[in-house]
Amino acid sequence: MANLGEKNIMEQQVEDLRDRMRLLQQDRRANLENLEANKACNAEEVRVLRDENKELRARLNSLQKKSGGARGEVQVLANLQREMLSMRAEHDNLKVVSTKNKSQLEKLKDDYRICELEAKRPSQEDSPLARRIRTLENR
Secondary structure, eight states, X not given: OHHHHHHHHHHHHHHHHHHHHHHHHHXXXXXXXXXXXXXXXXXXXXXXXXXXHHHHHHHHHHHHHHHSSOHHHHHHHHHHHHHHHHHHHHHHHHHHHHHHHHHXXXXXXXXXXXXXXXXXXXXXXXXXXXXXXXXXXXX
């Protein structure tokens, strides 16, 4: 009788652990999808900033060619340089965020692979030795 109660408790604990594993795997998948979406969004922002930077540089070059060093144009040039520096800083910040997200994504992928491998391990409950022990206990 005590063995039956212990078996039931152990079976409940194993089932609880399996449920937790399933929930963890679902959470990991959701996190991976979220990180991939963030990564794509960051890549798009970086692309847009690079395009804007190219456009500003082209405008700056055309202004420099036209002006020949006029006083008002020097001010425009200084403003464009400040704008370029702020965009470069924003680009660098986005690059750092993207790198962090990539490393976190790799860590989550590794954890996911570990969970998959652990889930594929053969269960000791179904081994021939375990079956034999159960039949001997049932006698």
